[in-house]
Amino acid sequence: MEIKDKYEAVIGLEVHAQMLTKSKAYSNDVNEYGAQPNTNVSIVTLAHPGTLPMMNKKTIEYAIRLGLACSADIADNQYFARKNYFYPDLPKGYQITQDKTPICTGGEIIIKDDNGNDKTIGLTRIHMEEDAGKSIHDVDVFDTLVDLNRAGVPLLEIVSEPHIKTSQEAYNYLTEVRKLVRYLDICDGNMEEGSLRCDANISVMLKGSKVFGTKVEVKNMNSIRNVQRAIEFEISRQIEAIEKGEVIAQETRSFDALKGITISMRSKEAANDYRYFPEPDLQPIYVGKEQIEAVKNEMPPLPRELFIKYTNELGLSDYDAYVLTDSKELALYYEGVIAATKNYKAAANWVMGDVKSYLNHRGLEITDFPVAPQQIAALIQLIEEGKISTSIASQKIFPALTENPLEPPLSIAERLNVIQDSNEDSIRAYILKVIEQNPNEVARYKSGEKQLTGFFMGQLMKVSQGKADPKQANQLMRELLEN
Amino acid sequence: MYRTIGEVKAQLSAGKTVVSIVQDYLTEIEKQKELNAFLEVFTESVLEQAQQVDEKIKSGTAGRLAGVVIGIKDNLCYKGHKVSASSNILHGFESLFTGTAVQRLIDEGAVIIGRLNCDEFAMGSSNETSAFGTVKNPLDPSKVAGGSSGGSAAAVAAGLCTASLGSDTGGSIRQPASFTGTYGLKPTYGRISRHGLIAYASSFDQIGPFTNSLEDTALLLQIMAGKDAYDSTASSREVPAYMDGALPSKIKVAVLKESFETKGIDPEVVSTTEAIIADLRSKGHEVELVSFPYLDYVVPAYYVLTTAEASSNLSRFDGVHFGYRSPDAKGVEETYKKSRSEGFGKEVKRRIMAGTFVLSHGYYDAYYTKAQKVRRVLQTKTDEIFRSYDFILLPTTPSTAFEQGGVKDPIQMYLQDIFTVHANLTGHPALSIPFGNHSNGLPFGIQIIGKPFDENGLLNFAAYLEN
Numbered sequence: 010m011e012i013k014d015k016y017e018a019v020i021g022l023e024v025h026a027q028m029l030t031k032s033k034a035y036s037n038d039v040n041e042y043g044a045q046p047n048t049n050v051s052i053v054t055l056a057h058p059g060t061l062p063m064m065n066k067k068t069i070e071y072a073i074r075l076g077l078a079c080s081a082d083i084a085d086n087q088y089f090a091r092k093n094y095f096y097p098d099l100p101k102g103y104q105i106t107q108d109k110t111p112i113c114t115g116g117e118i119i120i121k122d123d124n125g126n127d128k129t130i131g132l133t134r135i136h137m138e139e140d141a142g143k144s145i146h147d148v149d150v151f152d153t154l155v156d157l158n159r160a161g162v163p164l165l166e167i168v169s170e171p172h173i174k175t176s177q178e179a180y181n182y183l184t185e186v187r188k189l190v191r192y193l194d195i196c197d198g199n200m201e202e203g204s205l206r207c208d209a210n211i212s213v214m215l216k217g218s219k220v221f222g223t224k225v226e227v228k229n230m231n232s233i234r235n236v237q238r239a240i241e242f243e244i245s246r247q248i249e250a251i252e253k254g255e256v257i258a259q260e261t262r263s264f265d266a267l268k269g270i271t272i273s274m275r276s277k278e279a280a281n282d283y284r285y286f287p288e289p290d291l292q293p294i295y296v297g298k299e300q301i302e303a304v305k306n307e308m309p310p311l312p313r314e315l316f317i318k319y320t321n322e323l324g325l326s327d328y329d330a331y332v333l334t335d336s337k338e339l340a341l342y343y344e345g346v347i348a349a350t351k352n353y354k355a356a357a358n359w360v361m362g363d364v365k366s367y368l369n370h371r372g373l374e375i376t377d378f379p380v381a382p383q384q385i386a387a388l389i390q391l392i393e394e395g396k397i398s399t400s401i402a403s404q405k406i407f408p409a410l411t412e413n414p415l416e417p418p419l420s421i422a423e424r425l426n427v428i429q430d431s432n433e434d435s436i437r438a439y440i441l442k443v444i445e446q447n448p449n450e451v452a453r454y455k456s457g458e459k460q461l462t463g464f465f466m467g468q469l470m471k472v473s474q475g476k477a478d479p480k481q482a483n484q485l486m487r488e489l490l491e492n
Numbered sequence: 493m494y495r496t497i498g499e500v501k502a503q504l505s506a507g508k509t510v511v512s513i514v515q516d517y518l519t520e521i522e523k524q525k526e527l528n529a530f531l532e533v534f535t536e537s538v539l540e541q542a543q544q545v546d547e548k549i550k551s552g553t554a555g556r557l558a559g560v561v562i563g564i565k566d567n568l569c570y571k572g573h574k575v576s577a578s579s580n581i582l583h584g585f586e587s588l589f590t591g592t593a594v595q596r597l598i599d600e601g602a603v604i605i606g607r608l609n610c611d612e613f614a615m616g617s618s619n620e621t622s623a624f625g626t627v628k629n630p631l632d633p634s635k636v637a638g639g640s641s642g643g644s645a646a647a648v649a650a651g652l653c654t655a656s657l658g659s660d661t662g663g664s665i666r667q668p669a670s671f672t673g674t675y676g677l678k679p680t681y682g683r684i685s686r687h688g689l690i691a692y693a694s695s696f697d698q699i700g701p702f703t704n705s706l707e708d709t710a711l712l713l714q715i716m717a718g719k720d721a722y723d724s725t726a727s728s729r730e731v732p733a734y735m736d737g738a739l740p741s742k743i744k745v746a747v748l749k750e751s752f753e754t755k756g757i758d759p760e761v762v763s764t765t766e767a768i769i770a771d772l773r774s775k776g777h778e779v780e781l782v783s784f785p786y787l788d789y790v791v792p793a794y795y796v797l798t799t800a801e802a803s804s805n806l807s808r809f810d811g812v813h814f815g816y817r818s819p820d821a822k823g824v825e826e827t828y829k830k831s832r833s834e835g836f837g838k839e840v841k842r843r844i845m846a847g848t849f850v851l852s853h854g855y856y857d858a859y860y861t862k863a864q865k866v867r868r869v870l871q872t873k874t875d876e877i878f879r880s881y882d883f884i885l886l887p888t889t890p891s892t893a894f895e896q897g898g899v900k901d902p903i904q905m906y907l908q909d910i911f912t913v914h915a916n917l918t919g920h921p922a923l924s925i926p927f928g929n930h931s932n933g934l935p936f937g938i939q940i941i942g943k944p945f946d947e948n949g950l951l952n953f954a955a956y957l958e959n
Contacts, residue, residue, distance in 0.1 A: 057589075059689055
């Protein structure tokens with residue numbers, strides 16, 4: 010047994026998701042990424058004397074959406090709080106956040122554990138707050154530059170319970186959170202641009218222990234993969250330290266992605282006293298049942314609901330269901346196809362196969378795909394009716410369809426003259442032709458090489474230019490070869 | 493000089509122009525410069541405004557305040573003009589916008605003549621904490637004009653503007669009104685938008701007018717009150733027609749018994765209040781002494797809560813984004829420390845430190861939480877009184893205006909607010925009307941507190957008392 014197997018890790022994640030609202034949390038400034046520095050900064054963002062925050066009600070709706078998706082309790086009465094600290098990218102000298110009355114408490118997110126089984130990660134809370142601006146230390150040699158475009162951008166902070174045990178679970182959790190906020194259209198989930206950020210609280214303890222070890226907070230991980238790497242490093246570091254008899258310090262550490270290590274930023278003793286108190290400039294918020302109901306009625310389908318539907322009701326494999334629900338857009342496309350055909354498996358194969366590879370080759374998103382899902386369903390219909398073979402559909406009709414997305418597949422099949430021939434006489438004629446052209450193979454078949462059926466079918470397709478109905482042909486082929 | 497809006501209107505009807513009215517005021521301001529009421533006179537912009545209003549009068553499109561000359565406390569934002577909250581920390585700062593209350597006055601034809609001296613960040617009761625010197629009481633220059641809106645009170649009392657705006661966090665309108673013989677109204681919390689008011693304590697601050705008549709108070713309130721998209725704490729409740737004269741035939745008035753027992757209260761203040769009580773009773777109204785054993789708690793609770801909010805509100809003055817920055821600070825930490833140490837005055841620093849302390853880990857519950865509880869108790873008890881009474885009557889101040897430099901102990905100074913902080917803690921509207929003439933020759937005010945949003949009743953009752 011390795012030393013590290015004696016230990017188990019306890020991990021809780023704090024995720025900050027920038028909300029995709031048009032304007033900021035408490036001002037009319039535009040909320041957009043990548044604008045010229047300090048262009049989306051009104052007097053409210055600049056915290057000029059005499060200005061007051063103005064509530065962007067959309068943020069409440071977004072928070073309710075996420076709360077509903079995580080089955081969290083949504084508080085009816087809430088107020089905002091001020092978190093006080095000095096920093097140049099925080100012009101007010103305090104951040105408006107929620108302290109004692111988060112909009113959501115409890116709730117859960119279901120992920121896969123390391124063995125691929127479902128695992129429920131509990132949520133402590135989800136609350137609304139505003140982002141700070143950005144301090145840029147590496148552009149000017151002498152000075153730190155401050156960009157306040159981000160100051161006041163609305164955030165949802167999602168705090169998990171310390172239910173996560175491994176770096177892989179953390180990876181899966183974040184993937185799930187990102188998927189969820191994207192499904193809900195409340196955050197674009199882009200970790201590289203910082204619209205989704207994650208801090209990890211990590212501690213280790215001897216397996217089976219009831220007492221948690223000292224937790225260390227790790228920051229500055231700009232991808233899900235880096236969160237995983239940081240956690241892996243931190244678990245090893247803490248175990249090694251404990252094995253050496255050292256005491257783990259309660260501190261905040263920063264992840265260095267180049268070196269793959271964490272570095273101490275500040276100890277807990279040096280931490281700020283944030284002096285939270287109720288924000289007197291904003292009215293308390295009341296969220297009524299009607300409001301929650303209204304948001305509920307507008308909820309998009311959720312990845313987990315779709316996954317369960319696809320596996321339980323539609324009979325798809327876990328893998329297929331996972332791929333199809335990976336993004337809402339793909340799932341919605343698939344939903345469009347199965348609204349027009351009952352052949353769910355074929356629909357899944359088309360969407361995951363031909364459609365996805367078409368997109369992959371061109372670097373497109375499903376939303377850029379020119380062919381309507383009903384057209385794919387019609388294509389599946391043609392195959393089911395025996396009008397075309399699957400290979401013809403894939404090789405001839407589908408490419409033509411992407412060129413002429415509005416043309417009915419049947420008309421394409423007719424235009425290309427690939428309607429399948431299921432007339433027994435003509436199939437018989439094709440088969441006889443194949444037998445006649447391949448006497449050697451016929452002889453080998455007759456002497457027992459039954460696997461040559463595939464060869465004959467191939468030849469048949471060639472002779473019939475792909476039009477012979479393979480199902481009918483298969484049967485007839487055998488009969489004629491046996492005689 | 494023109495002491496009321498009515499007098500201004502009469503002059504305009506008689507053919508006088510707004511420009512010449514403004515010029516008269518400018519002359520008067522210059523004459524009474526030693527009062528130190530104005531920090532800056534907006535000579536250029538006010539004359540420009542006056543010209544525009546004159547044109548509007550000619551074309552018949554002038555508003556309800558055409559030609560009314562207003563001075564604003566130096567914590568109210570007015571676009572393109574300096575605003576400093578009487579502090580060095582806002583050195584050189586010019587506002588990029590006009591606050592709602594000021595804008596609504598301008599929209600009705602008022603012209604803004606200048607910014608008025610006050611205690612630094614409205615923290616004070618004598619105008620002596622201003623970085624730009626104290627304001628003299630026009631009725632006796634050896635005395636203070638009160639605070640924090642001392643300049644606003646003095647300017648109206650001295651006839652340097654028709655009316656002025658102040659702000660009231662714990663009595664900063666009513667106390668100087670009492671000291672200068674003017675009318676000072678602190679409206680219900682949320683009645684007038686705070687957009688454009690430099691915050692001292694956000695859950696207490698209210699903008700209000702200083703005038704020389706109740707009618708003027710009513711009209712200014714009428715125009716400034718009402719909901720505002722820029723302030724979510726501004727009430728969306730409809731604004732009624734103020735001072736419609738309606739009063740119950742039998743007015744029920746509560747007098748807080750303990751107010752007469754306040755240590756150091758001037759006997760003439762007591763006797764004047766008692767005379768009013770007797771007069772009301774003689775006219776068949778119900779006036780009762782109500783026990784309100786909380787006066788000892790109001791000032792401490794007020795100072796805990798307001799300093800807590802102030803410590804946060806004043807964080808933005810950090811030398812980084814605007815205002816004063818210490819010229820020899822290196823690095824961000826030193827910029828904060830030096831800019832704030834050099835930019836803020838003593839009283840402001842005292843309150844920031846007190847507020848930071850009461851919100852600190854380990855002290856929070858003993859101070860901030862407890863003071864919040866006191867605030868809730870006061871609200872409940874005050875509501876109880878208003879279930880049986882229409883108004884609460886009490887003195888505005890324990891005494892008349894005191895000597896410049898006469899109150900040195902900050903705690904003694906804080907007790908100046910003993911009768912006024914109550915209405916800020918509970919949010920009720922309160923009005924000080926000049927009532928007393930002390931044998932020392934100075935005026936003092938009587939204060940009426942009304943039901944939330946019953947400024948109309950308050951004004952009607954005040955008018956009744958005056959007759």
